[in-house]
Amino acid sequence: MKDNTESKGMLENTNKGNENVLVEVRDLRKSFDNHEVLCGISTKITKGEVLAIIGPSGCGKSTFLRSINLLEEPTSGQIIFEGTDITQNGVDVNQIRQKIGMVFQQFNLFANKTVKENIMLAPVKLGRMTKQEAEKKAMELLERIGLPQKADAYPAMLSGGQKQRIAIARSLAMNPDVMLFDEPTSALDPEMVGEVLNLMRQLAAEGMTMIVVTHEMGFAREVANRVMFFHDGVIQEENKPEEFFGNPKNSRLKEFLAGVLA
Amino acid sequence: MKKQRLLLFMMLCFLLFGLCSCSKKSEGEKMRVEGIDDLPGTKIGVQIGTTGDTYAQDYEGDEEGTVLEKYNKGADAIQALKQDKIDCVIIDQEPAKAFVEKNKELMILSEEFVTENYAVCVAKENTELKEKINGALAQLEEDGTLDNIRKNYTGTDEEKGKFPYKKQDVKRSNGTIIMATNASFKPYEYYENNEIVGFDVDMMQAVCDRLGMKLKIQDMEFDAIISAVQSGKADVGAAGMTVNEDRLKSIGFTDSYTTSKQVIIVRNPEVTAQKLSLSENIKENFITDGRWKYLAKGLVNTLIITIFAIMIGIVFGFLIAIVRTSHDKNGNFRILNGLCKIYLTVIRGTPVMVQILIIYYVIFAAVDINKILVAILAFGLNSAAYVAEIVRSGIMAVDEGQFEAGRSLGLTYPMTMTNIILPQAVKNILPALGNEFINLLKETSISGYIGLADLTRGGVIIQSLTYEAFLPLIAVALIYLAIVMALTAGVNKLERSLRTNER
Numbered sequence: 001m002k003d004n005t006e007s008k009g010m011l012e013n014t015n016k017g018n019e020n021v022l023v024e025v026r027d028l029r030k031s032f033d034n035h036e037v038l039c040g041i042s043t044k045i046t047k048g049e050v051l052a053i054i055g056p057s058g059c060g061k062s063t064f065l066r067s068i069n070l071l072e073e074p075t076s077g078q079i080i081f082e083g084t085d086i087t088q089n090g091v092d093v094n095q096i097r098q099k100i101g102m103v104f105q106q107f108n109l110f111a112n113k114t115v116k117e118n119i120m121l122a123p124v125k126l127g128r129m130t131k132q133e134a135e136k137k138a139m140e141l142l143e144r145i146g147l148p149q150k151a152d153a154y155p156a157m158l159s160g161g162q163k164q165r166i167a168i169a170r171s172l173a174m175n176p177d178v179m180l181f182d183e184p185t186s187a188l189d190p191e192m193v194g195e196v197l198n199l200m201r202q203l204a205a206e207g208m209t210m211i212v213v214t215h216e217m218g219f220a221r222e223v224a225n226r227v228m229f230f231h232d233g234v235i236q237e238e239n240k241p242e243e244f245f246g247n248p249k250n251s252r253l254k255e256f257l258a259g260v261l262a
Numbered sequence: 263m264k265k266q267r268l269l270l271f272m273m274l275c276f277l278l279f280g281l282c283s284c285s286k287k288s289e290g291e292k293m294r295v296e297g298i299d300d301l302p303g304t305k306i307g308v309q310i311g312t313t314g315d316t317y318a319q320d321y322e323g324d325e326e327g328t329v330l331e332k333y334n335k336g337a338d339a340i341q342a343l344k345q346d347k348i349d350c351v352i353i354d355q356e357p358a359k360a361f362v363e364k365n366k367e368l369m370i371l372s373e374e375f376v377t378e379n380y381a382v383c384v385a386k387e388n389t390e391l392k393e394k395i396n397g398a399l400a401q402l403e404e405d406g407t408l409d410n411i412r413k414n415y416t417g418t419d420e421e422k423g424k425f426p427y428k429k430q431d432v433k434r435s436n437g438t439i440i441m442a443t444n445a446s447f448k449p450y451e452y453y454e455n456n457e458i459v460g461f462d463v464d465m466m467q468a469v470c471d472r473l474g475m476k477l478k479i480q481d482m483e484f485d486a487i488i489s490a491v492q493s494g495k496a497d498v499g500a501a502g503m504t505v506n507e508d509r510l511k512s513i514g515f516t517d518s519y520t521t522s523k524q525v526i527i528v529r530n531p532e533v534t535a536q537k538l539s540l541s542e543n544i545k546e547n548f549i550t551d552g553r554w555k556y557l558a559k560g561l562v563n564t565l566i567i568t569i570f571a572i573m574i575g576i577v578f579g580f581l582i583a584i585v586r587t588s589h590d591k592n593g594n595f596r597i598l599n600g601l602c603k604i605y606l607t608v609i610r611g612t613p614v615m616v617q618i619l620i621i622y623y624v625i626f627a628a629v630d631i632n633k634i635l636v637a638i639l640a641f642g643l644n645s646a647a648y649v650a651e652i653v654r655s656g657i658m659a660v661d662e663g664q665f666e667a668g669r670s671l672g673l674t675y676p677m678t679m680t681n682i683i684l685p686q687a688v689k690n691i692l693p694a695l696g697n698e699f700i701n702l703l704k705e706t707s708i709s710g711y712i713g714l715a716d717l718t719r720g721g722v723i724i725q726s727l728t729y730e731a732f733l734p735l736i737a738v739a740l741i742y743l744a745i746v747m748a749l750t751a752g753v754n755k756l757e758r759s760l761r762t763n764e765r
Contacts, residue, residue: 069670071666071669071670094669094672094673094674095672096672097669097670097671097672098671098672099672100670101670101671102667102670102671104663104666104667104670106661106663108661108663108664108666108667109667110664110667110668110681110682111661111664111686112682112685112686112689113682121671121673121681121682122671122672122673125673125677125681126671126672126673167667170671171671174671174672
């Protein structure tokens with residue numbers, strides 16, 4: 001479904017050159033009132049990479065994710081997306097956001113629109129596609145996620161898993177260069193987690209660059225190229241999944257893993 | 263539908279019950295007034311702002327416990343007298359005759375209270391117009407025109423109606439005189455076939471004919487006439503107005519054009535009220551002289567005011583709400599937001615009644631502006647404040663995630679607002695909006711205070727013609743009820759059609 005160039009081999013891509021860096025974060029800080037939630041985060045995400053971020057609640061991992069498309073405005077630091085520092089004044093944030101898909105924990109499908117309209121809205125309103133093109137695209141995406149029969153349903157009539165798959169399709173309709181997932185399965189009933197994770201697995205296999213905040217350790221271990229552990233607004237440890245889960249070094253990470261894997 | 267039928271049924275029961283209870287009124291031991299000497303200790307009714315009011319004030323609060331009841335119209339006082347709420351009414355002789363003629367159970371005491379002169383009031387500084395009118399009055403007195411008008415309205419039974427004044431065919435190039443009056447003061451000014459006629463109207467028409475000017479008549483409350491003339495809303499006041507010292511302080515008067523007497527009306531102990539059957543009553547109140555037209559015209563005005571005020575309310579209300587929420591979310595529009603807050607505070611902090619008076623008498627004091635426009639503006643701007651807060655609460659009630667989802671796709675703030683947030687907000691606030699518009703409709707009933715003939719005033723005019731409160735007011739109430747029910751049904755239908763996206 002991605003028609004641009006970066007759908008090549010992407011499973012081993014942690015040490016790519018600079019030209020492949022899609023997002024670079026430099027010393028990102030964010031405070032709410034006097035409480036600092038992000039205390040200087042720096043990292044690079046390369047094209048095709050799947051980055052999983054784990055950590056206890058309140059550690060700042062969601063704030064970090066939401067900073068990347070500026071839903072949270074950073075207090076200081078830089079975010080360089082495709083060569084542009086998007087934290088600067090004068091940057092067209094809406095233009096940037098069109099290239100950064102986002103999937104929310106609570107799905108956030110537009111309640112007043114049908115499934116098809118949810119998918120078509122942004123491409124049409126932003127002049128990316130005509131109505132006919134958008135409708136065709138929407139139906140393709142719905143076929144792909146196996147929900148074409150729900151095209152004219154309203155979100156309130158769908159299960160959580162269906163909603164989240166449609167939310168992913170809605171993001172894909174914009175052909176984003178990177179997708180942010182903010183705990184995409186945390187609000188789902190257990191039997192629906194699988195369908196959403198499967199779709200994400202497919203996306204990863206097709207070469208989509210993904211940053212996933214998650215509690216699904218299995219998914220992180222199996223799909224991610226790199227796993228990051230957040231605590232107290234700092235990256236405590238990051239590594240390839242085998243090392244990260246097999247041989248954790250940070251004491252807090254050990255504690256955390258012992259807790260969640262027990 | 264069942265609910266509506268039940269309501270209608272209840273209204274009918276209420277109506278019948280009211281009719282029964284009206285006719286069963288017991289004759290309580292009331293004070294009998296047979297002369298001026300009997301006045302102390304009684305309940306005296308007067309029309310507010312008249313000279314009868316001024317004279318009767320001398321009795322108020324004396325050791326006998328005299329009570330003064332002031333009514334907006336003479337007809338209201340007469341009605342109160344008929345219902346035993348007061349013991350007598352002090353009022354000008356000619357209207358008194360008209361009242362007694364229509365109400366056989368009342369009579370005028372032969373002892374006259376006071377004799378006085380009627381004159382036209384003119385703004386103090388407008389001496390030019392005053393001199394012109396004085397000149398015309400002198401001519402009319404000389405050639406007998408004024409005498410004929412007097413005979414036609416206040417003469418003996420043989421003379422009455424025999425000397426109608428005919429509007430002359432003259433060139434009217436010298437401008438317009440706007441005459442303020444209170445058309446419930448027969449025979450000086452009253453409604454006949456939906457037109458204001460009477461002694462003062464003929465007299466002023468004769469004056470205008472002499473001066474080569476056009477005459478325009480505005481009906482308003484009696485106690486509003488002087489302020490209307492002062493503020494320039496009207497050029498003259500002609501309403502059977504007596505010259506007295508209090509009035510001379512604030513307004514100028516022309517020479518007197520006729521004399522009148524203040525008399526006392528009491529219940530006639532020999533005659534009991536004749537009762538009309540319900541059908542006769544309905545005929546008298548609505549069919550005779552096409553009186554239903556007062557209601558019909560009033561209804562049209564009420565609907566025009568309500569519909570356009572709702573539109574203003576919606577447009578401005580949404581704009582204000584969007585400015586306010588956008589400020590809260592993004593910090594935009596700092597100055598505009600401040601202005602909106604002041605607007606909301608002022609509009610919601612003062613009665614709409616005062617607002618409409620201010621718009622009419624203060625803001626548009628010097629302009630001859632259509633009253634319906636004033637009412638639309640006043641009620642529209644008032645409603646906008648309430649709509650704004652309703653819409654704002656609706657926007658705030660939409661889940662923040664909806665907003666974030668829109669923005670995360672790259673949609674702009676206005677796109678997110680119009681495509682996602684507002685449609686959901688509107689659905690949530692529809693009941694509250696419907697409520698606001700029902701309130702607005704009912705509030706328009708105060709339009710009568712700027713002399714606008716709305717539905718309520720239509721009923722009141724009929725009441726002043728027939729001395730019957732029950733049927734005209736119940737009719738007015740039923741019409742309001744019907745509109746509100748229609749409005750509610752419309753809102754409910756809209757609500758249902760917007761609810762499709764819920765389970």
